Amino acid sequence: MRDDKALHAYLDGELDAAASLELERAMAENPALRASYERMRELSAAVREKADYHPAPVRFEVSARRPRTWMLAPAFAMVLLAGIGLGVFLAQPRDDEALGADVVASHVRATLAGRLVDVPSSDQHTVKPWLSARLPFSPPVADLSQEGYALTGARLDYVAGQSVAVLVYKRREHVIDVFVSPAAREAAPSASARDGFNVARFARGGMRYWIVSDLNRNELDDFAKLLAR
Amino acid sequence: MLPHVDAAYNLARWLTRNDHDAEDVLQDAMLRAYRFFGGLRGEARPWLLAIVRNACWTWLQANRPAELAAVDDEPEADTPGPEALLARELDRRAVNQAIAALPVPFREALVLRELEDLSYKEIARIAGVPIGTVMSRLARARRLLMEALRPAASAPRLRVHK
Incomplete structure (x- = not known):
């Protein structure tokens, strides 16, 4: 032996x-x-x-090729932090523009792929700890079933350079994605439309919310108000 | 870190055994890797592989707990088959199937050793087990492969417990 x-x-x-x-x-x-x-x-x-050696699919490789500078991690991180700092002060509108495009893209991807949630649950007490365990922040998860918006679960995504929680609600057969990430300051609710989807956003309580759905404008705004209360 | 994305995917793919789940797990692991980038110490590849490995185990625990049922790390008594293994004549399919059929801890040790060429010490760190355990798992993995790939492997074989 x-x-x-x-x-x-x-x-x-x-x-x-x-x-x-x-x-x-x-x-x-x-x-x-x-x-x-x-x-x-x-x-x-x-x-x-x-034995088969499985190389990463292209979508992972693309991000791998871009910065070989990852090897220079500390310097890169500092540049990144400086960039974020500058971005906050100088490029708020452009930032929002990029984020808006990203959240709609994420919504479309999830809907097309039929992979809406990583954690399927209508229980806010299941969803919240699941998210907290995987993210550097703890997003509030509201139970709006009384108001006709059923929580169906949550997933993780990576938009505009940061990890976000995506809470998924349903109103009849309409899927509503709520993207939650930390925000430095409050922002009043505002509405827009992109690629045929209605988008609402606001920031309060240290969190930024982007809401994307094919639900009609009025109901989506109601939903945003419920979320913001 | 990112230059090792192929190694990361290969591990996830061998542990989950399908592309779809491997992509999901790698996605999750990359998020963690970004988040803990500040915690990077030493070599990037074992560090990233440890994150991917843990993401795989978390995923397996949630989705296929039966696969993580406790396995006996102690090697069984040596029972060398008398017939020589003509490994070079084996076809790829047989080798892949035999590896895929290994219990997760053995498969993981084998993939990290043979496909990533990592040292026992690095594998121990990635899997979070002592070096002695890595050695027994590797020995078990090879023995099981040897049995599965024996020329007469198609014939049913009784397992004798001593």
Whole structure:
């Protein structure tokens, strides 16, 4: 048994010099041990040559190729932080523009793929801890079932360079995505439309909310008001 | 970190055994990796693989708990098959199937060792187990593969417990 482990360690180049010598001597005297080792080595070679190696799909590779500078992590992080800081002061409208496009894209992707939620639950006490465990913040999860908006679950997404919680509600057959991420300041509710979807947004209580749905404007605004109360 | 995305995906793909779930798990792991980027110490590949490995186990616990049922890490008694294994004549499909059929802890050790060429120490850190456990798991993985790939593997074989 000890020999068996030693054979594997020897094969993997993990046996120290003294033990290697000892094992080589043992194999020279014991053809069965030698044969056992040869089989193991052959198996290892077969796995290396014949097992599939699965490279990442293109969508992961794209982000991998862009910044080789990830290797310069600290410098990059500082530039990034400076960029975010500048962005907050200088580029609020453009920032919102990009975020608006991203949240609508995420909504469309989720709907097309039929993958609306990572955690299916109508219970806010299930959804909230699930999200808190996976995000650096804890988004409020409101129960609006009394008002006719049923919580169906939540998912995680990555939009405009940050991780966000997406709460998924349903009104009749309309899916309503609520994107929640931390925000430095409050913002009054505002409404817009993009690609045929109605979008509402506001920020309060340290969180920014973007709401996307194909629900009609009036009901979506009602929903936003309920959420903001 | 990101240059190791292929290694990350390969591990996720072997642990979940299908593309769809591997992509989901990798997505989740990448979010974590971004979030904990400040915590990066030492080499990037083992660090990223540890995050991916944990994301896989979390996913398996939630979706396929049966696969994580406790396995015995202690190697069984040595029962060398008399016939020589003609590994080089095996076809890819047989090798892939045999690896996919391994219990998760053994599969994980094997993939990290043979496909990523990581050291016992690195595998121990990624899997969060002692080096001795890595050694036994690797030994078990190879023994199970050897049994599955025996020339007569198609014939049903009784497992003798001693």
